[in-house]
Amino acid sequence: MSDPARLLADYDRQLRGPSEVADAKRTFRLGPLWIGVFAGDAGFIGYRDLGGLSARGARALVRAATAVLAADTTIARIEWKTRGHDDAPGLHDALVEAGYHPQEPESIMIGAARLLALDLPVPDGVVLRLATSQEDVRRASFAADRVFGEEPNEARAAEMLDRIADGDELWMAEAGGEVVSTGRLSPVAGTDFAGIWGGATRADWRRRGVYRALTAARARAAIRLGKRFITSDSTEFSRPILERSGFVRVSSTTPYEWHRRPESVTGG
Known part of the structure; x- marks a missing residue:
């Protein structure tokens, strides 16, 4: 059987951070965050780790990153992608406070392509x-x-x-x-x-x-x-x-979504 810990390490190293925004139309860096704007004017925020950020630091980072994307009024939605194995105290509360809504958690599954x-x-x-x-x-x-x-x-x-x-x-x-x-x-x-x-x-x-x-x-x-x-x-x-088919669950992921309110576009 595949080693879940090794697969998770490969996942964090190869698939997080710059890989997540490689196809974005525009990209930004903000501290540990990788921020991208994709086709359809959808914002995305990801990271490899938050470097032991405190709850207060998480709140400030969420506000700053959201402000970067929300300043562009063509962006109607933002996804902040979290993983269950991350050390991120206070991140959930900070995201909810900033207007994000958690979606259904999903399992991160990895396996050799030959198995499928x-x-x-x-x-x-x-x-x-x-x-x-x-x-x-x-x-x-x-x-x-x-x-x-x-x-x-x-x-x-x-x-x-x-x-x-x-x-x-x-x-x-x-x-x-x-x-x-x-x-x-x-x-x-x-x-x-x-x-x-x-x-x-x-x-x-x-x-x-x-x-x-x-x-x-x-x-x-x-x-x-x-x-x-x-x-x-x-x-x-x-x-x-x-x-x-022999795949293993290495962690979970929960996307948090922010949607622009109509009045914030019209100014009403």
Whole structure:
């Protein structure tokens, strides 16, 4: 079995800090923080560690970092990404005080790409392929929106096109001309890792092997790109699937989200 402590050390060293904002349109440094503005004018704040910051120091850092991004009125939302193994006393309270809302915690899962790169059968009538055209990406993005109970969002589709231009791959499963499952592969430049994100399978196609086959296709693609490990922030639905494949849970992550209030844009 893989050593969780070693995998976590590799995760902290290779995937945090500069790697998290490598594809940002703009980046800033503020003390231990790496701050980025991504496509869709979304702000992001990450770090490798906070250097034993006190609760008072955390409050001041949160306020300062939020002010940097909030000063740009085109930024409607900010994500501050925390990890469960960090030594960050007072950070939760400081974030909530600054208007951030914690989202559902997820498990950080890591494993060798070869564990997922299996030759799995695909259900009859299902075709797996890369989304290569703008129309493919729109269809796949809109299908994922519907799986998550949301209206199709043009901005998210445009953001996905930007991610693909930066090296990500969007995989899709089609049946009868309809997209029934999607998932993104994100190789991280200069590291041993690729991430698998955004898995979404239509309810009537779950438990039929579609998503596992789509994940295997992404893992094979990661290996072709020279990546040894796969990482994923997993819900309690997907975590057991990866564990059965030999992945290990190395920590947890909780994103905190800040959303601009309408009156702060209009001045009303």
